[in-house]
Amino acid sequence: MYINSIAHYLPKQVVTNKYYNDLNNLEDGWIESRTGIKERRKTAEGENTRTMAIDAVARCVPNLPYPIEEIDLIIGATYTPFDTIVTLAHGIQNRFEITNAKVITVTSACSSFANAMEIVEGYFAMNKCSKALIVASENNSAYNDESNIKSGHLWGDGAAAVFISKEKTSGSDLEILAIDTTGLGNVGKSIEAVTLQPRTGKTNMPYGKDVYIHATQYLVDAINRILDDNDFRIGDVDYLITHQANMRIIENVRKKLDIDPSKVLSNIDQLGNTGCASTPIVLSENIDKLKIGDLVCISVFGGGYSSGAILLKK
Numbered sequence: 001m002y003i004n005s006i007a008h009y010l011p012k013q014v015v016t017n018k019y020y021n022d023l024n025n026l027e028d029g030w031i032e033s034r035t036g037i038k039e040r041r042k043t044a045e046g047e048n049t050r051t052m053a054i055d056a057v058a059r060c061v062p063n064l065p066y067p068i069e070e071i072d073l074i075i076g077a078t079y080t081p082f083d084t085i086v087t088l089a090h091g092i093q094n095r096f097e098i099t100n101a102k103v104i105t106v107t108s109a110c111s112s113f114a115n116a117m118e119i120v121e122g123y124f125a126m127n128k129c130s131k132a133l134i135v136a137s138e139n140n141s142a143y144n145d146e147s148n149i150k151s152g153h154l155w156g157d158g159a160a161a162v163f164i165s166k167e168k169t170s171g172s173d174l175e176i177l178a179i180d181t182t183g184l185g186n187v188g189k190s191i192e193a194v195t196l197q198p199r200t201g202k203t204n205m206p207y208g209k210d211v212y213i214h215a216t217q218y219l220v221d222a223i224n225r226i227l228d229d230n231d232f233r234i235g236d237v238d239y240l241i242t243h244q245a246n247m248r249i250i251e252n253v254r255k256k257l258d259i260d261p262s263k264v265l266s267n268i269d270q271l272g273n274t275g276c277a278s279t280p281i282v283l284s285e286n287i288d289k290l291k292i293g294d295l296v297c298i299s300v301f302g303g304g305y306s307s308g309a310i311l312l313k314k
Contacts, residue, residue: 001120001121001124001164001165001166001175001176002164002165002166002167002168002169002173002174002175002176003162003163003164003173003174003175003176003312004064004065004066004163004164004165004169004170004173005060005061005063005064005065005161005162005163006060006160006161006162006163006174006280006283006284006287007056007057007059007060007063007160007161007284008056008059008158008159008160008161008277008280008281008284008285009052009053009055009056009059009158009159009160010041010157010158010271010281011041011042011043011044011047011052011157011158012041012044013041013042013043013044014039014040014041014042015039015040015041015042016028016038016039017031017032017037017038017039017153020146020152020153023146023147023152024146024147024149024152024153026149026153031153032269034246034248035153035154035246035247035248035268035272036246036247036248036250036266036268036269037153037154037247037268037269037272037273038269038270039269039270039271039272040155040156040157040270040271040272040273041156041157041158041271041272041274042141042156042157043139043141043142043157047139047157048082048139048142049078049080049081049082049088049137049138049139049142049159050082050083050088050091050092050137051082052137052139052157052158052159053076053088053091053092053135053136053137053159053161054091054092054095055159056135056137056159056160056161057092057095057096057133057135057161059161060161060162060163064163065169065170066131066165066169068096068098068133069097069098069099070131071098071101071131071132071133071163072100072101072102072129072130072131072132073101073102073103073120073123073128073129073131073132073133074089074092074093074098074101074102074103074104074132074133074135075089075103075104075105075106075116075119075120075132075133075134075135076088076089076090076091076092076104076105076106076116076134076135076136076137077105077106077107077112077113077115077116077134077135077136077137077276077277078105078107078112078136078137078138078275078276078277079107079109079110079112079138079196079275079276080137080138080139080140080142080143080196080275081105082139082142084198087103087104087105088105088135088137089103089104089105089135090103090105092133092135098133102123102128102129104119106119107276108181108183108276108302108304108306109194109275109276109302109303109304109306110243110245110273110275110276110278110300110301110302110303111181111243111276111300111301111302111304111306111307111308112136112275112276112302113134113136113160113276113277113279113280113300114179114181114279114298114300114308114309114310115181115306115308116134116136117134117164117176117179117310118179118180118181118308120132120134120164121176121179124166129166130165130166130167131163131164131165131166132163132164132165133161133162133163133164134161134162134164134280135159135160135161135162136159136160136161136162136275136276136277136280137158137159137160137277138157138158138159138274138275138276138277139157140155140156140157140203140272140273140274140275141155141156141157143196143201143202143203144202144203145202145203145204148202148204148205150205150206150208151203151204151205151208153272154205154245154246154272154273155203155272155273155274155275156271156272156273156274157274158271158274158277158278158281159277159281160277160280160281160283160284162280164176174287174290174296174312174313174314175312175313175314176310176311176312177230177311177312177313178226178229178230178309178310178311179308179309179310179311180222180225180226180229180308180309180310181306181307181308181309182218182222182306182307182308183304183305183306184214184218184304184305184306184307185304185305185306187214187218187305188210188213188214188305189207189210190214190303190304190305191304192206192207193205193206193207193208193210193211193303193305194207194211194303194304195303205303211245211303212246212248212249214301214305215243215245215246215249215301216249216252216253216256218301218305218307219242219243219249219253219299219300219301219307220253220256220257220299221307222299222300222301222307222308222309223240223253223257223297223299223309224257225309226297226309226310226311227297227311230311232295232311234257234258234259236295237259237263237295237296237297238263238290238294238295238296239263239264239265239286239290239294239295239296239297240254240257240259240263240264240265240296240297240299241264241265241266241279241282241283241296241297241298241299242264242266242279242298242299242300242301243278243279243299243300243301243302244266244267244268244271244272244273244274244278244279244282245268245273245278245301246268246273247266247268247269250264250266250268253299265282265283265285265286266282267281267282267285276300276302279298279300283296283298283312290314291314292314293313293314294313294314295311295312295313296311296312296313296314297309297310297311297312298310298311298312
């Protein structure tokens, strides 16, 4: 499996910590010291999960080594849908007039992108598809309760699109070496730690400490497992991308792995928590710095709970 093209979209509207200082009397330094977040992006009127994904896909097309019409699998990844019936993936199929494609949308909170990648792997292994498009998009602001002093300041909006082929298409392709995901619904306060119930329409995180503890543990476990299973060591990793939930979590993971800070790629200070779109956005932002032979490890953790890891090689 190979990544042929990747791009991301971020809304233009920037919300700084000062906004939450004025709203909830939370000091800028208090938010930054506990989360690493300085600002985040927010959709404007007329923007939503679908429109952001469309913009991300459109940015990929000029670099795509084949016509977009050849895509035979579209997977949407989101927990903040614009429409729960006309799903994210179906909206993409309609906008780009992609015929004869299998179309599904998945959600496992912030792990959804990794799960989508593993689903692509399965379809390719069954020879049912050969070219796939994953769109990860989160419009967190549409569901956020900004007045919630525990979590209202955490969320940001953004989307990423990733085109994947079964066979190599060009010398610039990024090889997908391995994908591994795990459901953790039986762990800790998984069912109540982070919730978004359609009847209330608001994201809630009453047990942030439980999220912190388990995210740190399972991000590390996922990284170590995928490296061990593929005969790599942490020293072989050139770049590490973890889910962008909290800078303290990212730093804790880094310390546990004993990996150099220069190898850890992050954007949480500028974008906040962009959900399942966070890791592909980071990858997209840094794709041009990758050199031939570089090994990239992505690790995710989602509410509910769930975890996963992906190994990529340039």
